[in-house]
Amino acid sequence: xxxxxxxxxxxxxxxxxxxxxxxxxxxxxxxxxxxxxxxxxxxxxxxxxxxxxxxxxxxxxxxxxxxxxxxxxxxxxxxxxxxxxxxxxxxxxxxxxxxxxxxxxxxxxxxxxxxxxxxxxxxxxxxxxxxxxxxxxxxxxxxxxxxxxxxxxxxxxxxxxxxxxxxxxxxxxxxxxxxxxxxxxxxxxxxxxxxxxxxxxxxxxxxxxxxxxxxxxxxxxxxxxxxxxxxxxxxxxxxxxxxxxxxxxxxx
Amino acid sequence: xxxxxxxxxxxxxxxxxxxxxxxxxxxxxxxxxxxxxxxxxxxxxxxxxxxxxxxxxxxxxxxxxxxxxxxxxxxxxxxxxxxxxxxxxxxxxxxxxxxxxxxxxxxxxxxxxxxxxxxxxxxxxxxxxxxxxxxxxxxxxxxxxxxxxxxxxxxxxxxxxxxxxxxxxxxxxxxxxxxxxxxxxxxxxxxxxxxxxxxxxxxxxxxxxxxxxxxxxxxxxxxxxxxxxxxxxxxxxxxxxxxxxxxxxxxx
Numbered sequence: 010x011x012x013x014x015x016x017x018x019x020x021x022x023x024x025x026x027x028x029x030x031x032x033x034x035x036x037x038x039x040x041x042x043x044x045x046x047x048x049x050x051x052x053x054x055x056x057x058x059x060x061x062x063x064x065x066x067x068x069x070x071x072x073x074x075x076x077x078x079x080x081x082x083x084x085x086x087x088x089x090x091x092x093x094x095x096x097x098x099x100x101x102x103x104x105x106x107x108x109x110x111x112x113x114x115x116x117x118x119x120x121x122x123x124x125x126x127x128x129x130x131x132x133x134x135x136x137x138x139x140x141x142x143x144x145x146x147x148x149x150x151x152x153x154x155x156x157x158x159x160x161x162x163x164x165x166x167x168x169x170x171x172x173x174x175x176x177x178x179x180x181x182x183x184x185x186x187x188x189x190x191x192x193x194x195x196x197x198x199x200x201x202x203x204x205x206x207x208x209x210x211x212x213x214x215x216x217x218x219x220x221x222x223x224x225x226x227x228x229x230x231x232x233x234x235x236x237x238x239x240x241x242x243x244x245x246x247x248x249x250x251x252x253x254x255x256x257x258x259x260x261x
Numbered sequence: 262x263x264x265x266x267x268x269x270x271x272x273x274x275x276x277x278x279x280x281x282x283x284x285x286x287x288x289x290x291x292x293x294x295x296x297x298x299x300x301x302x303x304x305x306x307x308x309x310x311x312x313x314x315x316x317x318x319x320x321x322x323x324x325x326x327x328x329x330x331x332x333x334x335x336x337x338x339x340x341x342x343x344x345x346x347x348x349x350x351x352x353x354x355x356x357x358x359x360x361x362x363x364x365x366x367x368x369x370x371x372x373x374x375x376x377x378x379x380x381x382x383x384x385x386x387x388x389x390x391x392x393x394x395x396x397x398x399x400x401x402x403x404x405x406x407x408x409x410x411x412x413x414x415x416x417x418x419x420x421x422x423x424x425x426x427x428x429x430x431x432x433x434x435x436x437x438x439x440x441x442x443x444x445x446x447x448x449x450x451x452x453x454x455x456x457x458x459x460x461x462x463x464x465x466x467x468x469x470x471x472x473x474x475x476x477x478x479x480x481x482x483x484x485x486x487x488x489x490x491x492x493x494x495x496x497x498x499x500x501x502x503x504x505x506x507x508x509x510x511x512x513x
Contacts, residue, residue: 028282031376070348070376094346094378096322124283124322126346176508179432256428 011143017111019143023118027063032101032125033074034061034163035089036170037082038153038204039134040187045153045203046134047167048081050145052107052160059163060142061125074128081148083138087130088186092173093166096124100162129170133187153206175205180256182223182249191227193239194218221257223249263395269363271395275370279315284377285326286313286347286415288422289334290405290456291386292439297405297455298386299419300333302397304359304412311415312394313377326380333400335390339382340438344425345418348376352414381422385439405458427457432508434475434501443479445491446470473509475501 011019036059037048050058062077064070071089078087101123105114114120139148151157153171158164177183184200198214218224225245230238263271288311289300302310314329316322323341330339353375357366366372391400403409405423410416429435436452450466470476477497482490 028374028376030280030282064348066374067350069350070346091346094322094343096316096378098319098321122280122318124280126348172507176432179508180428255424256431 010141010146013111016108016144020108020112020118021116023063026065027118028066029118029121030123031064032061032123033064033070033077034059034095034125034127034166035074035078035081036127036129036167037078037087037137038129038131038170038174039137039150040131040200040203041134043199043203044134046150047153047156048137048139049149049151049156049159050081050141051147051149052145055157057157057159057163058145058161059159059166060148062142070126074126078128078130080142081140082132082136083140084132084136087132089128089130090173090177091126091128093127093169094124095127095162095166095169097162098122100125103161125166127166127170129174131174131183131187178204182221182244182252182257185244185246185249188244191231191241191243193231193241195239197242221252223252223257262393262398265363268360268396272360272364272370273368275315278317279370280318281370281373282375283316284313284353284375285316285322285329286311286377286379286418287326287330287333287341288379288381288419289330289339289389290381290383290422290426291389291402292383292452292455293386295451295455296386298402299405299408300389300391301401301403301408301411302333302393303399303401304397307409309409309411309415310397310413311411311418312400314394322378326378330380330382332394333392334384334388335392336384336388339384341380341382342425343378343380345379345421346376347379347414347418347421349414350374352377355413377418379418379422381426383426383435383439430456434473434496434504434509437496437498437501440496443483443493443495445483445493447491449494473504475504475509 039046039048048060050060052058060077060081064073074089075087079085104119108117108119111117134150139150141148156167159167178201184197187200188197194215197218198209198211202209223245224242227241227243229241231241291298291300300312302312304310312329312333316325326341327339330341331337356371360369360371363369386402391402393400408419411419430453436449439452440449446467449470450461450463454461475497476494479493479495483493
C-alpha cells in the first residue's frame with residue numbers, strides 16, 4: 010500500500026498515464042467444489058471494494074481488464090465478460106471524499122467523475138494468489154453470502170454481475186475453466202446449483218444439459234469407487250464456443 | 262447542419278459542456294407491419310453514421326441516451342437497453358481525420374480517444390419524426406438488409422446490437438410498445454420472424470409464447486372479418502416487467 014506521500018503523488022500524476030473519467034471494476038467469482046466466493050479488497054478498517062483500476066491512454070479496454078485481474082489474481086487469460094457501465098454522476102463522490110484532503114480538486118484525480126465499466130470473471134479460487142493493489146491493505150476471497158457492505162456503488166455492481174451471470178445460464182454455456190477436463194453430470198449440476206443458490210432436479214438438469222449439445226460423453230466410466238460408476242463428460246469445445254457466441258440451440 | 266465556422270467553434274468548446282473520451286451511440290430498430298429498419302444519419306456523400314452524441318458533465322448516462330434519441334426521433338420514454346462499450350483505441354481515428362484540418366489537435370474535441378456506450382432502442386417507425394443532428398444533413402430509416410457501410414466502428418455496433426437483441430429473444434420478453442394494445446398470435450409471431458429474419462413454426466411459437474406466462478387472452482375474439490375469428494391477446498404487464506428483470510420462467 011502506498012504511503013500518504015506516495016498516494017498524493019499518484020493522485021497528482023494519474024492523468025499523465027490514464028484516460029480520465031473512466032474506470033474498470035471487476036467482479037471475480039471464485040468456485041471450488043460447491044463453494045462460491047467473490048474477490049474483495051480492503052482499503053482500511055471496514056472499507057471494502059471490488060478490484061478495479063484505470064485505463065491506460067492507448068490501451069484497449071479488454072486488455073486493461075485483463076491487466077487489472079492479472080495483478081490481483083496472478084492469472085492470465087481469465088474468462089472475462091463485460092456486463093454493464095455504471096454512470097451515476099454521484100457514484101464516485103465517496104472516493105473523492107476519501108482522498109479530498111490530499112490535494113486541491115483541480116489536481117486530484119479522484120475529484121473527477123468516473124464512469125466504470127463492469128467485467129465479471131469466473132475462476133477456480135484454488136488457482137488464485139490474491140494480491141492487494143497500491144490503495145489497499147489486503148485482497149481476499151469472501152463467501153458470497155457474507156460479503157460486507159462495499160464502498161461506492163460496488164454492492165450494486167456485484168448484484169448486477171450476479172443477476173447477469175444467472176440470466177446467462179439460460180442461454181450460454183458455462184463451466185469451462187471451472188470444471189476438470191472430465192467430470193460427471195452431478196459435478197456439473199453442483200456448479201449450476203452453486204451459482205443459482207438452489208437445488209435442481211437431477212433428471213431435468215441432465216436432459217436439458219444434454220439437449221444443449223455442448224457435452225461429449227466418454228466411453229469409459231470413472232475408474233474405481235462405486236459399484237455403478239458414473240459416466241464422464243467433457244465439453245465439446247467447438248459447440249461450446251459457438252453457443253457462447255450465438256446462444257444455445259433450441260432458441261427460436 | 263453547422264457551417265464550417267460553427268463546426269470549428271463546436272470542436273473548440275465541446276470540452277466545456279461534455280465529459281471527454283465518452284460518447285453514446287444508439288441503434289434504433291424501427292418496426293411496422295413486418296418490416297424492420299434502422300435509423301441512420303448522413304454526414305455527407307456516402308458517409309453514414311448511427312445517431313449518437315456526448316455526455317453532459319453531470320448527466321446520468323441513461324438520461325443522455327434518452328436525450329439524444331428524443332432529439333433524433335421526437336419520442337419520449339423509448340425502451341432503451343445499454344448493450345456494450347466499444348473501446349478500441351483506434352475506433353475514433355476516422356472521426357479525427359474528418360475534422361483534423363479545422364483546429365490544432367490540442368484544441369480539437371475530435372482528436373480525443375472516445376469510448377462509446379452502445380444503446381439499442383425498439384420503436385414503431387410510424388411514430389418517429391427523423392431529425393438530423395448538427396453534424397449531419399439527413400436522418401432516415403434504412404431497411405436492415407440495405408444499410409450502407411457505416412463510418413468508424415458503427416457497422417460493428419449495429420451487428421452487436423442485432424446479435425444481442427436476437428439472443429435476448431430467448432430469455433426476455435419483447436413487443437410492448439411495438440404491438441397494438443391487443444393483437445393476435447400470428448401478429449406477434451410476425452414480429453419475432455422479422456427480428457430473427459426467418460420463419461417460425463406456428464404451433465411451437467404459440468406453445469412456447471404461452472408458456473412464458475406474459476400474455477393475457479381476451480374473452481372476445483376480434484370482431485368482423487373471418488369466419489373463425491382469432492383470439493386476441495395483450496401483455497400481462499406485471500409478468501412482462503418481472504420477466505424483463507429476471508428472465509422467463511422455465512429457466513433453471
